[in-house]
Amino acid sequence: MLYSVRMRAAENGDHGEGGRHISGAESIVPEEELGRTAEAMINRALRHAKGQADFINITVEAVNSGDIAMAALLPVTAAKEVSVEEGRQAAVRSLVQAGVAEPAAVRGLSLLVSLTESMRGAVLVCSETGNRLDSSGTRGIRVSRMAAADENAFAAALLRKGLSGSHVKEALILASKVAAAPGIVAELCWSDDPDYTAGYVASSVAGYVRFPRLKPLGLPLGGRVFFINRYSVLAELVKYLEKQPVLIEIPDGWSGEGSV
Ligand code: WAQ
Ligand code: MG
Numbered sequence: 001m002l003y004s005v006r007m008r009a010a011e012n013g014d015h016g017e018g019g020r021h022i023s024g025a026e027s028i029v030p031e032e033e034l035g036r037t038a039e040a041m042i043n044r045a046l047r048h049a050k051g052q053a054d055f056i057n058i059t060v061e062a063v064n065s066g067d068i069a070m071a072a073l074l075p076v077t078a079a080k081e082v083s084v085e086e087g088r089q090a091a092v093r094s095l096v097q098a099g100v101a102e103p104a105a106v107r108g109l110s111l112l113v114s115l116t117e118s119m120r121g122a123v124l125v126c127s128e129t130g131n132r133l134d135s136s137g138t139r140g141i142r143v144s145r146m147a148a149a150d151e152n153a154f155a156a157a158l159l160r161k162g163l164s165g166s167h168v169k170e171a172l173i174l175a176s177k178v179a180a181a182p183g184i185v186a187e188l189c190w191s192d193d194p195d196y197t198a199g200y201v202a203s204s205v206a207g208y209v210r211f212p213r214l215k216p217l218g219l220p221l222g223g224r225v226f227f228i229n230r231y232s233v234l235a236e237l238v239k240y241l242e243k244q245p246v247l248i249e250i251p252d253g254w255s256g257e258g259s260v
Contacts, residue, residue, distance in 0.1 A: 122224035125226070
């Protein structure tokens with residue numbers, strides 16, 4: 001039996017009661033790894049660069065193996081733009097290459113730039129207009145129930161390409177689930193961790209493109225924008241993102257370029 005394990009942590013109380021989001025994590029593990037997984041998530045919430053969590057919620061839920069879908073790990077490339085300004089311009093170009101209309105890409109980017117508080121989840125916008133489509137307010141849509149199909153093989157494959165660290169690992173798993181979603185055109189993301197400036201644009205067309213700096217060092221503001229096509233059924237998409245258990249497999253010949 002496999003279990004979905006989810007953690008969310010906040011400072012100054014629960015998220016729903018005004019607490020500030022500190023950290024979240026997702027995994028799908030067998031029973032014998034539940035204790036270790038929960039412990040690692042608690043430690044991470046307690047020692048986070050964004051602050052000291054005083055509220056930590058861990059949810060453990062059995063997953064029926066028949067309900068699990070598989071998706072492929074996205075190929076990784078590294079962009080060369082090193083400044084925040086150039087990086088953001090190049091990120092817009094990547095979004096356009098993935099099929100997002102340029103004005104929508106620019107609006108999506110400015111949504112993230114203008115955040116005054118980090119959200120816990122992602123914003124869904126129309127890939128043609130850039131209009132926001134979800135009604136999750138300042139919470140955002142949280143992608144859940146995803147993990148590497150084989151955690152050790154995944155870590156080893158990344159390491160062979162010079163990729164390591166929890167940020168890139170978790171982002172790749174999330175982005176691979178999202179890119180496989182019905183109706184997703186592309187995703188734009190950068191971290192809300194003050195000491196982590198890298199971000200990415202991901203899509204099934206162009207893979208996962210890493211940018212070394214999409215925000216200034218020290219800024220505790222980040223987020224995610226999912227660009228969705230106008231034919232997608234919002235309720236189905238949100239259900240897939242939040243509820244569908246997905247394990248990410250490494251395709252034969254997977255290509256990764258680590259250095260940013
Ligand atoms: N579902 C939807 N949105 C999420 C989720 C989720 N499960 N987790 C985080 N977010 C949103 C939320 O708004 C956060 O404030 C924001 O994303 C950033 O989350 O290649 O670490 O976990 O080196 O800080 C990208 C670059 C790292 C990795 C992203 O995001 C690389 C990162 P963080
Ligand atoms: Mg973070």
